[in-house]
Amino acid sequence: MYAVFKSGGKQYPVSKGEKLKLEKLGTKLEKKLFLKKFFLSEKEVKLILELLSSKATVEAKVLEEGKGKKIEVVKFKRRKNYKRNFGHRQTYSLIEITAINVKKKAAQRKQKLLQRKQRSKQKNNITTRLKIMAHKKAGGSSRNGRDSESKRLGVKKFGGNMFKREILLFVKEEPSFILEEMLG
Known part of the structure; x- marks a missing residue:
């Protein structure tokens, strides 16, 4: 099972035990985090748990905070005697995903969705369904061309x-x- 959660305007796919760098969260080291607003996926069925964010969380632990590599920034305008050089180091938080928690109700919904999908596959394998389409008149093009008069x-x-x-x-x-x- 993996989850996709939002942090700092980006989405991160994670699974249990994974480590990743996020934009600085501003929390203490070794503190547990409960990240909400995410999507949960297992095999083919995808549950969108944004509506159920109170019932599901991604549990993480902050391992360290630091700065990334320096990025050189150059601003330059030709023929204007304007040139600026400066560097930037983005701060980050290294976190480790400790658990993906889904409460019982959300887990039951997930199982029901899996069962429904399996039933629909079985029905499709046994019988082929015919779709009855509405009768449409043969009208040709609805747009008015140059050679026909105005409608x-x-x-x-x-x-x-x-x-x-x-x-x-x-x-x-x-x-x-x-x-x-x-x-x-």
């Missing part, structure tokens, strides 16, 4: 006057002075 139906307004679609098609083909004659 916007109804009455159109032009210059405060109302026109039907057929009149507008006629007006598009003829020059604008015919439109002025029609308006009166």
Whole structure:
């Protein structure tokens, strides 16, 4: 079983007995930590325990705190007489995962999910299920191409006057002075 928990804006996959470096936690050495907000996984079934964070925890112990390797940072802007050099050492906490605790209710839910998944696999192996799809009309493309006329139906307004679609098609083909004659 392994768990994925959040710390310092990152997610870490861990299992029991594993050691890893996190961003500095600011706790005393050899102190036990209970990390919440995590995901739990075993084989194929994944339980998201963020909602059940009070019922499940990752237990860890802080082994040491220190600084990482120095990173050289250079700031430079061309033609501006600006150049800055400085270094940075990120602080970290080395922790060891001592246990992944899941309370009984969460463990029972996990077992139920495993059983449901096994049942569904057995059903799928025995019989094949047919899906009945809704009947759809053969309509072709719903988008309007250049070679077809507009599919916007109804009455159109032009210059405060109302026109039907057929009149507008006629007006598009003829020059604008015919439109002025029609308006009166």
